[in-house]
């Protein structure tokens with residue numbers, strides 16, 4: 295089967311600054327693929343380009359073999375793509391429940407109300423704390439809860455592909471564990487294909503089957519997650535282990 | 541006590557106009573972060589559309605269907621035409637310059653304001669126009685010494701009805717949640733499947749349409765209209781918006797009604813010649829003491 299998501303030689307610029315200089319990657323259906331790299335490498339830019347929030351200067355992005363440029367950006371959720379952006383971007387003055395309900399706004403024509411209700415229930419089962427707080431304004435949630443809300447908001451649209459941008463950013467170590475467990479669970483139980491952008495390389499390569507390492511807008515290295523995790527050069531540069539321990 | 545109650549009723553009536561116009565400022569600001577300076581002139585346009593329908597059509601409409609049905613038809617026309625003018629304004633004057641930044645947008649809004657004011661003058665002339673007395677109901681009631689006209693009651697009730705409808709749409713419906721989401725984070729709303737252009741068009745139709753309704757009710761209430769009235773009412777309603785807290789629907793309602801009452805009580809107990817001075821004193825005081833407005837921040841829902 296062809297990959298569900300493919301980027302071919304993608305270039306994106308912010309004004310005169312080129313943030314992606316010809317990036318190619320692919321995500322097979324049912325896989326978790328990690329995109330790693332230092333701050334400023336272009337990871338967020340790549341996900342925004344896939345979501346059609348940023349225009350490509352050249353290259354192409356295909357979702358299930360189709361060039362995405364045929365569709366306006368707001369149609370992507372109805373095609374089966376959900377984006378959990380960096381910084382969570384929940385709607386802080388809307389209630390938790392309103393935030394979740396907006397998650398299936400883009401698929402409202404494709405889902406019966408019963409289906410929509412069931413997806414909400416499943417999210418509440420995955421994150422019971424969200425149900426307890428559903429009448430609260432989302433801005434009053436803790437960082438970890440907001441991340442759960444952002445992931446739940448993506449899940450209620452029943453996506454085939456999820457783009458996750460640094461879901462563990464700024465969370466306490468225990469919560470980081472929790473989030474990675476959730477990612478594995480979503481993948482296992484729903485078969486969602488996931489493109490996972492992270493700074494936490496070790497944990498990401500642990501859940502992913504394949505990985506890419508971005509450096510200043512280019513793919514610096516790619517390979518099976520296990521191989522990347524054990525590559526001595528990469529360990530030194532990205533996994534922090536060898537260089538510090540000597 | 542009699543004077544007080546009478547001025548309270550007058551204040552609530554005028555406050556309804558301010559509130560309806562303030563809602564338009566507030567909605568557009570919430571989604572576009574733009575003070576739509578042309579909004580007052582859309583209010584004036586509503587007055588003139590209503591005037592045209594009632595004067596040119598009065599011999600047919602009012603005579604055939606009666607005063608209330610004639611009013612309903614004129615108000616529907618004002619609602620639709622001023623809403624359409626709002627849509628055209630967004631398409632012609634705002635959308636092409638949004639990418640250029642805030643300042644070009646504000647200048648464009650001022651341009652639309654000047655254009656509308658002059659267009660009204662060119663079509664209907666520079667002199668005051670009067671709504672004929674036969675097109676508005678002349679009924680009034682005496683409630684324990686307090687004279688309340690049918691027109692006043694209608695304006696107050698209908699304005700409250702419109703505000704309640706708007707509140708319901710924005711706070712309780714799915715589309716309303718999409719509007720609020722768009723106001724908070726347009727890009728994220730898009731990623732969830734909200735067609736932001738539809739939201740913007742809705743805002744630019746409904747905001748002006750409500751202003752148009754306020755305009756025609758104002759015309760029927762005072763029965764005298766002028767091409768330049770948009771500037772004055774626009775500033776008053778803008779003050780009401782700031783008084784309540786911009787970008788917030790309940791705040792615009794509270795701000796409008798409160799300003800109307802303040803103005804009428806000030807006119808009765810201090811001096812009617814100083815009426816407008818109170819308004820702008822309020823504006824300046826609020827901006828100094830509480831720039832977020834009376835209701836601002838606490839609810840802080842930016843629509």
Ligand SMILES: Nc1ncnc2c1ncn2[C@@H]1O[C@H](COP(=O)(O)OP(=O)(O)O)[C@@H](O)[C@H]1O
Nearest residue numbers: 308311313331332333334335336337338339340
């Ligand atoms: N809105 C922007 N305007 C200009 N430059 C930007 C903008 N966003 C990101 N960049 C630049 O693009 C590069 C890639 O950024 P980003 O994709 O956010 O990296 P990452 O997510 O890997 O940290 C960086 O050099 C960053 O400074």
Ligand SMILES: [Mg+2]
Nearest residue numbers: 337338339380
């Ligand atoms: Mg980033």
